[in-house]
Amino acid sequence: MFGKKKEEPKDEAGDEENKEEEGAKEGEAGDAGGAPSVGEMKRGDYMIHVFVEKAKDIKVPDGGTVDPIVEVTGLGQKQYTSAKDNIGGMGEVLWSEHLFLEPKNVEKQAAEEGKIEIKLQDKGWMKNALIGQFEFDLSYIYFMKDHLLLHQWLALSNPNSENYSEITGYIKVSISVVATGDEQVQ
Template identity: 25%
Template sequence: MPKMGPEYPDEEPKLQSWDDLNRIRVKVIEARQLQGANISPICKITCWKESKDTRVRNSTNSPFWDQTFFFNFFDSAAEMLDQQLVFTVYDSRRLRRDSMIGSFKFDLSIVYECDRHAMLNKWLLLCNPEDPMSGAKGYLKISVVILGPGDEAPIMKVGESDEKEDIEGLVKLIYFFVIK
């Protein structure tokens, strides 16, 4: 049974202990069709004021990472859900400012509204955040789960990847959320 909000609507309880910890679990699975020649991609995940990076995958436009990251929140659930999760893929070989290949961001409330507060094995359309209409810069497959106190995490198995998988048909989050 879901937990209800505070008894009095004006009260917003603050999380005080490990028992009140909210946790975001992010799995960066793979990317496909990244733009650029002879690139060595790395994915940066940013949530609130914290960033985490995947390992560099050398000389590929279709890196496979399969890495899991955790972001912990002691703030109220409402404050946590106002935060954005940002995925940015860079070419690690280029140290200049233009090393970004593409990016995608969305509010954590989108994940919270999903079944079991989880988005599993979803493709994101990477684009230039300064010009989202410039077209696709590649695709990123991720899983995200929001875990509250006592929640059991769904298994974040990597689905079988098929080289011929119709990525464009599977993209679940599109420009609407980027332009926000």
């Protein structure tokens, strides 16, 4: 009884954790130019394709109209749709316009932290006034099936307004985010 050392029971969960840690270390030791792990963005060139379909229920001043224009920003680049004239609040605005952002040599961290901002603005003579906006993490779209968000209505709000939680309109978009070497959906 005292002469033999008692064997400790094997902790199978601990063995699994050790295997996972070893696997992670092996992955870290791999070549830096290899394919990214699942759930990682790539370093390189990106193409952000935003199809601005339409907007509806735009908040306008009482009895007034707006001249809506859409601004899309991502990874330091910006594009605009054409402006529409004299749209009332309950009307629907049709754009059916494709906007392309093509940032080059994007670092992995910048891609992982990148945002896509969609802003609906009232085009002004000197400056556009924000009606509402919606923001995505670039990675949210990138990790969707086929790197694609298809025909989605987004509720817009104005974070600069007094009632920032109020919905100020809806916009329907499709967004694709691809990096060099990714398969693109047509």
